[in-house]
Structures are given as C-alpha cells and as structure tokens.
Amino acid sequence: MKNNWVFPHGKDLTPRGVNDPAINSFLDNVIDSLTREVIQNSLDAKIRENNNPVIVSFEFSKIKTSDIPKINRISEFALPKAEEFWRKKGNAGTIDYLNSFREVLESDEIRVLKISDFNTYGLNERSYDALVLGNGYTEKIDENAAGSKGIGKAAPFAISDLRMVFYNTVPTEVKPRHVGVMNFVSFNFDEKDESIITQERALFQEEGISYIPGQISFNSKNREENQFGTDIFILGVREIEDDWEKKILLSTVNNFLVSILDNKLIVKVNDKCLNEENVKEIIEELADFKKTQEENKIFKNTLNYFDALTNENRKEFNLDERFKKYPFINSENDGKLILLKREDANRSILQTRISGMKIYDRKNISGNILFTGVFRAVGTDLDKFLKSLENTNHTDWSPDQASTENRKLARRLLKDLFDWFKETVKGAYEQSVDEVIDAIGMSDFLPLLTDGGTGEEQKESGIKKTIDSIKIKRNTKKNLSYSSYENSEEGIDSVLGELELDTTSSSNSKSKNKKSVKKKSVLQRLNLSNRLRKEELVESKEFFGIKLVALNSKEGLYRCILKPKNSFKEIELRINYVGEDGSALEATIEEVKSTTNKVKLKDSQIRVLNIKKNTLTLLDLKVDSSLLLKMEGQIYEVKV
Structure with a gap:
C-alpha cells in the first residue's frame, strides 16, 4: 500500500x-x-x-x-x-x-x-x-x-x-x-x-x-x-529568541500548579523535570527569569497561590447551606475554598476544577483584606456543570455558555460562589472596619516615609516608579474614624497634618492659566428640573489634589478633600468605586454636605460652587454601601 x-x-x-x-x-x-x-x-x-x-x-x-x-x-x-x-x-x-x-x-x-x-x-x-x-x-x-x-x-x-x-x-x-x-x-x-x-x-x-x-x-x-x-x-x-525551556516551565506552574502539587502531573523539558517534590525549587528559578510585565503579573499570582496551597497557616472551608439547592451538588465537600492571609497578597481566588487546571482569577472579593485563595470544584457533578460554562479557551465561566434551560441556574450558582467567597474571606480575616482607613489619591500629595525604628516621618527624596512597602503610623491621640459627620473635623485635621497640607485659606488668590485647561471636553445637555441649558464639562482633575477618607464605612460615610491649584466658579465631582482590576463603577451618592462651599446633588453628581485657589474644599458623602470601598474622584469644570 x-x-x-x-x-x-x-x-x-x-x-x-x-x-x-x-x-x-x-x-x-x-x-x-x-x-x-x-x-x-x-x-x-x-x-x-x-x-x-x-x-x-x-x-x-x-x-x-x-x-x-x-x-x-x-x-x-x-x-x-x-x-x-x-x-x-x-x-x-x-x-x-x-x-x-x-x-x-x-x-x-x-x-x-x-x-x-x-x-x-x-x-x-x-x-x-x-x-x-x-x-x-x-x-x-x-x-x-x-x-x-x-x-x-x-x-x-x-x-x-x-x-x-x-x-x-x-x-x-x-x-x-x-x-x-x-x-x-x-x-x-x-x-x-x-x-x-x-x-x-x-x-x-x-x-x-x-x-x-x-x-x-x-x-x-x-x-x-x-x-x-x-x-x-x-x-x-x-x-x-525567548528561552523556550523556561517559558514552558513558567506556563506549566502558572496553569497547572494544583495538578503538580496533587502529584497528578510531571513535566519534563529537555533535561529539566518539574514535579511535586521540586516545584518550589523550579518556582525560585523562575523568579529570576526575565519576564514580560504581563508574565510578572501572572507569576506573582502564582506565588500567592503556591503559598496558599502549602502554608501551614492556611484555612480551608467547604461549601455551605446555600448550595444544597443545586441538583449537581451532592455534598458540602464538592467544593473547597483555601484561604491565606499574607502581606503581599493579590486579593484574588484561583478557580479550578478536578483536573487542577487554572480557569481564571476571581477578583473584586475584598479591597481591604490582604488575602489570597484557591477554589477547587472537586465534586464530579459540580465539575461537569462548571465545565459547561467555560469559554473556548477555558479561561472563564459564563452563564451565556450554558444551555438555554441552565442559564438562570448558572447565574445563580456563579453569584452564590462569589457571595460565598466574599463572606468567607470577611468572616475569616476582617478586622473591625472602624479601625481601617481607606485613603485614595495619595499620589496627588507629598509621599511620606515612616521609619519603623524611630517613628519619625521623612519626606521622600526621590521619585520611584514602584512602591517598595507601605507602613501605617497610628497616632493614638487622633482617631481617624468617626461615626458621624459632626465630630469628624479633628480627624480630618489629623489627616491633613500627616499629609502636610496647608489648611489656611487664600481665597483672594486669582485663578491663573485657566486657558491651559484641556481642550478635550465633552458637551452634555443636562435635564435638570425647571432648567434647560447647554453646559460644557472640561476635565480638570489635573488642577486638584484629591483624597477620600472613610469616616464610618458601615454607615457609608466618607470625606472628600479637594485642594485646588486654580479657582473655579463651578465644578462637577463624580465618585467611582474602583475594582481590583482597575475597573470603575459610578457610586450612588445619597447625601452630600459641606462646611466650606455650597453644594448641590443630582443623580449622584455633585456640583460644588466657588472653588478658591489653594483653599481646601471639604465634602461629607454618604454612599449606598456598608462595605469599605476604594473610590476615586473625577472632576470637571462646568462652563456655560
């Protein structure tokens, strides 16, 4: 033949x-x-x-x-x-x-x-x-x-x-x-x-x-x-030109770490062998291997997951009562969540099925708890159902991948898993939120260094592209968390003092260089009650230092501090929640007050009048969440 x-x-x-x-x-x-x-x-x-x-x-x-x-x-x-x-x-x-x-x-x-x-x-x-x-x-x-x-x-x-x-x-x-x-x-x-x-x-x-x-x-x-x-x-x-051997080993530990640690997989690349016994040694070698920015990010997550899977201080949790309603979950042991609190945490959960292959990192679990975790779907029926939700490249679970009759069930399952992740992390590690200050926008102010030995603060002498470490110095005489608006001035003064901000007014200063405002602008028609006019909103965040401080996150109370470099007749401030992946979602503002400026609130958009150069503007906000949230502010000058 x-x-x-x-x-x-x-x-x-x-x-x-x-x-x-x-x-x-x-x-x-x-x-x-x-x-x-x-x-x-x-x-x-x-x-x-x-x-x-x-x-x-x-x-x-x-x-x-x-x-x-x-x-x-x-x-x-x-x-x-x-x-x-x-x-x-x-x-x-x-x-x-x-x-x-x-x-x-x-x-x-x-x-x-x-x-x-x-x-x-x-x-x-x-x-x-x-x-x-x-x-x-x-x-x-x-x-x-x-x-x-x-x-x-x-x-x-x-x-x-x-x-x-x-x-x-x-x-x-x-x-x-x-x-x-x-x-x-x-x-x-x-x-x-x-x-x-x-x-x-x-x-x-x-x-x-x-x-x-x-x-x-x-x-x-x-x-x-x-x-x-x-x-x-x-x-x-x-x-x-890349080092193929190292690239293959890197991909293996990133995608099959669980499989290797379970002794389900051994990988040989030319003369190099990767197995359960030497995975730590290989990971240490890969740490010194030159990687792209994206590879470094993924490998850092792998280091987190390796620690979570091997650290003796890890915590393990089985599925709870809410999952009994699903026909494909036969026991609480069908799913396992492994958690570890660590300093250099990625605040993400690696999601896997029986094979041990990485599906994707679940983010947005908690913005203030330093944790890492691994979720393992080990029940055969649960594994089969999650498999039906995977995309072509097996890098996501989506209800849209499910059959028509299972889409609603898939949505409920993924939501229950996400809620369970959040609640379990919170229950395992969360401290009282009244002891935590979530400060956003620090890059707009002079950075501070804390000497752990002397407790003295020093100004940063140079500019770095990365942050090596963050240390929080607590002043027992000045508590920065409060339960109401009225008693929070002392806390804000403490924050301003630590940031070396000048709290004095200079309201007589005139605005300069207003013509240098970005030409890039958005023309919007605002439908306000009893009022129709065309307004131009010009991005102006570069003319402000901005900081958001949690006063009492349980009650949704935050303080926004603005330090303007120029004067403005009217600005619009929009507050966004910031996710772990950098995505932004507009916050719902229920109330706003100010002791420094006249303010108006419409559809969560805050209008602040008569902004004076180098004069602090203080805004007290109430949002619709009791969680401690990361937030950012977007600022626009209002031109009529």
Whole structure:
C-alpha cells in the first residue's frame, strides 16, 4: 500500500486561505497556549485505572528538511498550485504565507518539537477521529475532562511555519499508528475543472485508510508496546529568541500548579523535570527569569497561590447551606475554598476544577483584606456543570455558555460562589472596619516615609516608579474614624497634618492659566428640573489634589478633600468605586454636605460652587454601601 499526502477535494468547495480562526486564536502567546493545551489534553487522557501521574515531556531537535515524508508531493504539486490559485485571487496575506512556506521548505533543516505523554490511553478510535479527522468537537475519556470544545488541537499548528504536525500513538485498545496533518490552504486540484477545490487540511496516510500502521520517530526512539500514550511532532517550529525551556516551565506552574502539587502531573523539558517534590525549587528559578510585565503579573499570582496551597497557616472551608439547592451538588465537600492571609497578597481566588487546571482569577472579593485563595470544584457533578460554562479557551465561566434551560441556574450558582467567597474571606480575616482607613489619591500629595525604628516621618527624596512597602503610623491621640459627620473635623485635621497640607485659606488668590485647561471636553445637555441649558464639562482633575477618607464605612460615610491649584466658579465631582482590576463603577451618592462651599446633588453628581485657589474644599458623602470601598474622584469644570 502507498503512503502519501492526500488533499481532500470536491466541487465548488469554499476556498480557505491562511487565516484559520482556530489557529489564529493561539498566536498571541504561542508558547503559553501550546503548553496549556497539550498538557490539558494529556490530563484528560489519563489512564483512570491507576493513580500514577501523567508525564508530559518536551524535547527539541532538528531534522533535514528532506526527511519530511513525501516532501515532493508538497513542493512539486500542492505548493505551486496554491501559489497560482492565490495569485489570481490577489490575497496578499495568503501569498505572504506561501512565500514563507516555500523558504522553510527549501531550507536545509528545520526545527522539531516532540511532545510526548505517558500514562495516558493514547489515541483510540474515537479520540483519534476527533483529533485528526474531526473539527470543532472532541471525544474525552469522561465528562470531567478539562477540555471540551475541540479547539485546543489547533495550538501546535500555531507555532509551526509549515503548520505541520505528526501524531504517533501507542493506544490501549488498538495497534500503534501514526499520521501527518498539514493545515495548508485551498487550491485548484484539477487544472481542467476550476470548480474542483481542495480543503485546507491534508493528511499523510496510507491509501484507503486514514492513518499509517506502525510508528514514526523522526530520529528519536520508538515507544515500547506497553508505553501507552501519544507523541506529537511539530515540524518547522518557528524561530523565537525567548528561552523556550523556561517559558514552558513558567506556563506549566502558572496553569497547572494544583495538578503538580496533587502529584497528578510531571513535566519534563529537555533535561529539566518539574514535579511535586521540586516545584518550589523550579518556582525560585523562575523568579529570576526575565519576564514580560504581563508574565510578572501572572507569576506573582502564582506565588500567592503556591503559598496558599502549602502554608501551614492556611484555612480551608467547604461549601455551605446555600448550595444544597443545586441538583449537581451532592455534598458540602464538592467544593473547597483555601484561604491565606499574607502581606503581599493579590486579593484574588484561583478557580479550578478536578483536573487542577487554572480557569481564571476571581477578583473584586475584598479591597481591604490582604488575602489570597484557591477554589477547587472537586465534586464530579459540580465539575461537569462548571465545565459547561467555560469559554473556548477555558479561561472563564459564563452563564451565556450554558444551555438555554441552565442559564438562570448558572447565574445563580456563579453569584452564590462569589457571595460565598466574599463572606468567607470577611468572616475569616476582617478586622473591625472602624479601625481601617481607606485613603485614595495619595499620589496627588507629598509621599511620606515612616521609619519603623524611630517613628519619625521623612519626606521622600526621590521619585520611584514602584512602591517598595507601605507602613501605617497610628497616632493614638487622633482617631481617624468617626461615626458621624459632626465630630469628624479633628480627624480630618489629623489627616491633613500627616499629609502636610496647608489648611489656611487664600481665597483672594486669582485663578491663573485657566486657558491651559484641556481642550478635550465633552458637551452634555443636562435635564435638570425647571432648567434647560447647554453646559460644557472640561476635565480638570489635573488642577486638584484629591483624597477620600472613610469616616464610618458601615454607615457609608466618607470625606472628600479637594485642594485646588486654580479657582473655579463651578465644578462637577463624580465618585467611582474602583475594582481590583482597575475597573470603575459610578457610586450612588445619597447625601452630600459641606462646611466650606455650597453644594448641590443630582443623580449622584455633585456640583460644588466657588472653588478658591489653594483653599481646601471639604465634602461629607454618604454612599449606598456598608462595605469599605476604594473610590476615586473625577472632576470637571462646568462652563456655560
């Protein structure tokens, strides 16, 4: 029987160019995407009859380009036809891809990445059909597998300049086999009939069957008959300057930390091995590895979660009574929340399912409690339901992903989980809110340093891009938290004193440089009672120092301090709640008072009149929340 590249074709098929949506979705961070997807697939294929961990290895090598099986079928038949087809269509993107494809095909050697898994079932009939022959679906061993969309198999093609992958498998149920897959582009298969168009995907197979019996190794060692699992050979791996070994290890600890600590996963990258016993050592090595800003942010979260999962001071909580109403939750043990209070906390909760793969970080739990946490859905039915809520990349749970009949149930579950997170964190660690001051806008004032040994304050002598540490000095003679507006002046004076603000008036100062106000403005028509006029609101926050202080957060009382650099006839102040991710939500202001200026309140927008340069404006606010909140102020000059 003859082995060759087969290009499926038919009459009037839709031509497909280079922009494959599935492949393109993994191009932003190819190493992370590849690592996450292939390890996820391997964990899904774990042999359930034993408790041994899945082993996934990554090995780099090179082969002669001429060693690509039946390369002439590609270089002399498919590529010239594709080039001619897309030149006629004039599609620049596909033509550029084909030019690069030819350069790689004509090079002397190409890079190969071999990814192998062990203690897995390999590709039996159903999983082989879904992975190699199917599109947009998958076949998993059970319903609690991490993947479900059938999109992750595109990740290996995203890092190949040839978009070529060979699968070699020793399955538990059928004989060893291999096959080549190339995600190419469409072309005119028959010169005599232009309506005969190929599909974009080609297979290297034996004539008459969709695979080739036996193994392929590309100069590596063949598997033993009892070494069940699959090898993925990615041919034509793109050149990337980054340290691939460290990048793969970084992605592994970021996405599969729980799996590793549970001894469900061992990862080998060339000669480096990552497992339960040395994960701390690998994490310490990765801490010194040069990372991008985004990678640093993610890795910092990983450090938090590692501490939460291993620290002896962690606290563990099972689901409470509210979850008994859900038909897919059989016990309070179906979900577990692990919490830890730590100084450098990220105030987020890592959410995972049975596989241990990271889904996403749940934020906005608490703005004032220094904690980190991990949520684990370990009940099989709960795991199955949450799986149905995941997006294509398995990075979010959304009720919109659920079936029509389950969407309301999904919304209630996600809300209950969020509320449970917040209440559990608060119950575990919250101090009395009357002892906490939430100060926003500190960057608008002179920074203060506190010497822990002497207790003396010193002004910062330079400018730093980062804050190394924050220390709070408490003055027992001046309590900065109050239960009412009337008795809060002393507290504000204390705050102003600590900030080195001048509380004296200079109301006779005239406004200067008003013409330098930002030209960028928003013209709004305000529908006020008994009044219609056009007003121009000009962003003016740069002309103010602003600070918000919690007076009594239980009663929703805050004080806003404004220090203007110029004088203004009228300004509009809007207060926003600030989330952990930096997102802003407009606050509902129920009441506002001032002892310094005339104020008006309409639809939570505060109008302040007669602002004087260098004269403090004090506003007492009441919001509609009893939680201690982070807030920011937006200031606009009102021009008529």
